[in-house]
Amino acid sequence: MRKRLGQVWRAAGEPAGVDRITPRETPIALSFDGRPHTVLMASPGDVEDLALGFTLTEGVARLEAIAGVEIRVQPGGLVVDIRLVEGATRGRPRPRSLEGRSSCGLCGVQRLADAVRPLPKVSEGQIFTHEALQRALIALEGLQPLGSLTRATHAAAFASADGRIVLVREDVGRHNALDKLGGALARAGVATRDGFVLVTSRCSFEMVEKVARLDCPMIVAISAPTDLAIQKAQEAGVTLVALARADGHTVFSGAERFGRASLPLEGRA
Template structure:
């Protein structure tokens, strides 16, 4: 971590009770990350410059460019204009057709530069087999998430994506200014460590748009938990792919929109 990828900035803070005062405020760094495959440029993402290798690996998997096992290495280098990440694929690997893009991807955008409607909403694999977890496990992960968001606590300006095991213990977390980037970083880290995403659930701090559903499905995870509300398309895509979609996950509970049978009223070992 590069000092949590933040920069201290001076500002004037105004409050109703105290008026104006000078403060220093930590802000998250955001840089251009050029992503290429075997030296062929594909897109430019605006991202936090931490875990860039994980970002490249995760993007490769969640955007259906190639399988995790087809990635030989990721070469990341720094330039005057930003970072360049080149994904080296195995010779002869079956490279899936990536969505063609014509402009940079903003940190808040999941489909920037996609040229055709057919590329925006593509067929998803159907999830086979699934973990079952308790409602209490979901709440355990939600309650723990705030304490492990180091960059988020410092800046109050980033998203997080985490993976929890079947008991709700947080196993891995990644942060970024972009919600899609955070989830891609998590996917990449899990792929790099060969961690089985079907053994737990994904938890994200952002709103649940359909792209977050798609990326979770392509990770091979059967349960997605989001702290904010889902869109109707996110729910429909979850239904089509066999994903359990849990949203509005707050301190006082959560709402299950699809495949609620995977959420148990008691811990699995007690059922």
């Protein structure tokens, strides 16, 4: 983090100087077995979690196929090499030709078929309550130290079914924060099918894709979802909740996970 000087202007009042703490945004080059894959613009913390989470949520390899992660500091940023177990089953990384901006989850993907891929079905059986979701949402507000200082980052958190926050990761990019969370959950051995993910951002389809590949049954976003996000959530059996605020939230798919009191969503426009 760095402190920057600025000038505040208000319609009613004189301009005034202000000190503002800003988050760092660093190029992080990811490679697999020494072969360059992409460059992410991300916050330079929890980098190993980011590498593991990216590998898992992009469908490159399962956790048991990852032999190790090597991080090297270079003048222009960080170089991270993910080493995969020889002979282990691995997916095909989506080919990329550009850096991944912090605001974009698919920058540089070269083919339409690689942009929107079929998703696995998540595990069934978990039931949630609206009250637990709201408890987790309120708790998350106080668990974002970087966001509290800068007001310029996103958070991704995992909560247990009763609404207790288990892990939180922050980053300047919403996709990076979710990848960091995925990596941290995998390293901690957390059973993702037993809880849900909260993100302090909008919910686009690639956020649903990452949650599905983590085998997590529900994603909760504080902002609105896209139409494709809802479609992909239905495809993967993911419960998608958005517009989650202090006074309530809206369920867009998978309402059955809230029990019999929920309204059916199928066939409604």
